[in-house]
Amino acid sequence: MKIVIIDYGAGNIQSIKFAFQRLGYEAVLSKDAEEIMAADKVIFPGVGEASSAMKKLRESKLDKIIPTLKQPVLGICLGMQLMCHSSEEGNTQGLGIFDVDVVKFSKDVKVPQIGWNQITNLKSDLFKNVKEKEHIYLVHSFYAPLCEETIAEAEYGLEYSAALKKNNFYGTQFHPEKSSEVGEQILRNFIEII
Template structure:
């Protein structure tokens, strides 16, 4: 299977590569439009700040490439947030696949949310074989409010969408590549879509 990991300078690509290797797959880190378009599956990781990350995507002409993808694509953490319309982080415009605004957690909770939290209300093939309330690893200060695209929920002061889906686009706020066996099962499920 041909798996492209989008390289735009803001991704935790090494841990994604290692996670794929642990489950018997090889990914290719690339910013080449043709390689991304021709891949069987695309992973869109992200770590860092939204406004600078979206600028890097535009600088590499990858926004229009992502919008054209017809195969399954998985946005992870900031990658998920960038698939949305906008983010309060740096007042960034996103790619706009999901008509959502990413919000900052209120000062009532410790920011960033860092560590393990459970996921529930699981509603997608992405979670085949995953039990309600399994724990996933998260590190983030911004979140997607619950919405029509929600396929998993987490509670951190408020309930929010910890995973979203629209057509072939999937996004997870948690890091499956850092979430042990459960995260690896979610990656396997994505590759089996």
């Protein structure tokens, strides 16, 4: 099983690598297009600001590679947001994999949302053996609204997409690698997706 974490200078890579090590897998960090395309599973991490992260993807030409991948791909946090059509953060054009635009939380709630929250309305194999209302860990100021591709929801002033899926592409707004046993189960489920 070859798991590749896309290296484009925007990620909390170590915690993701450690999470896979705990599951018995060695994930490789790579910016090489051929290595990414040859992987069994691809992780698209992201921490930081959307427009500068997207700029790094374009500079490395990974913006052209990621949407063409055929194996299961998991975008985490900003990685998921960059897989969307666009983001209000830095008025950024995304990869257009998920047909939804990322927007900023209203001024009615404190941003960023930091900490534990519950996920509900779980759909897809990504949440096999995960119960409704389990707690996951989030840090974000922007969110993907509910849409046809929503496979999990969370609530912070309003209901929003905690996870998305389209074909072989999955995205979690939360950090599975920081979400304790629930997060480990979700990563294990991702590894087992055929």
